[in-house]
Amino acid sequence: MEYRRFDNTIVARIDKGEEILDQVKEIALKEEIKLASIQALGAISQFTAGVFKTEEKKYLANEFEGSFEIVSLTGTISTMDGEFYAHLHISAGNEKGEVFGGHLNRAVVSATCEMVITVIPGVVDRRYSEEIGLNLFQF
Template sequence: MYTYQAFGDRYVLSLENHVEITKAMTMFCEEKQIKAGVIHGIGAVGKATLRFFDPHTKQYIDKTFQEQMEIACLIGNISQKEGKPYLHLHIALGRSDYSALAGHLLEATLSGAGEFVIEAFEGSLERYYNTSIGLNLYQLRK
């Protein structure tokens, strides 16, 4: 599913073609017991489901795009929710007509290369569901 090389608390991760990005990165975080950190990367996908949060309904609106697209930028963070890795990822995707799509990444399947860097932090960041906002927020220590 992936190969990687460690550089201290940073990992350079190469995902295999046709792998679902969020699934592979979640598995990597479980394997390496990464409970807090950041992610960034580039690559190409053939299918992606993006989400847009509507604060009035407190619901995500999902839309799937199935075409060859370049990952112009993937950025996000790693935390924990209910003892499991929680990846919060945003992505900008370039289309063949040079227009771009962007949003919260639910899932995407590689179609070509996927090159990512994960920086692990010491300790753990926890999340909780905030009912008044409708989002999973950091539970930070005061």
């Protein structure tokens, strides 16, 4: 991975074989990012995406392996209990044009991933909601 910071914008290239969430965390910790938005595209060979079942308050994970293009990767960096927290969603298409997606748990780059992180000055922490079953923004 390589990246460059331009004021409040970071442009990153995540390389073949690297896991996307690991690289996001590395950037966030190195740059001391407490709040940001993320968008990216690229190619991946493996990914795990979850769907939250609201009735059961749990995630179901789907694993995919093959050749996929990231159609959309979007999300946020924030904090929970003052520590790094990322919440990303992904949509990725296969060679047939079928698109799969959900909450990103893991994604391994097969060629490259181009990412833009927009740093927002401020802090928004998260707290677990018993009612919802998720870690929600706490203002």
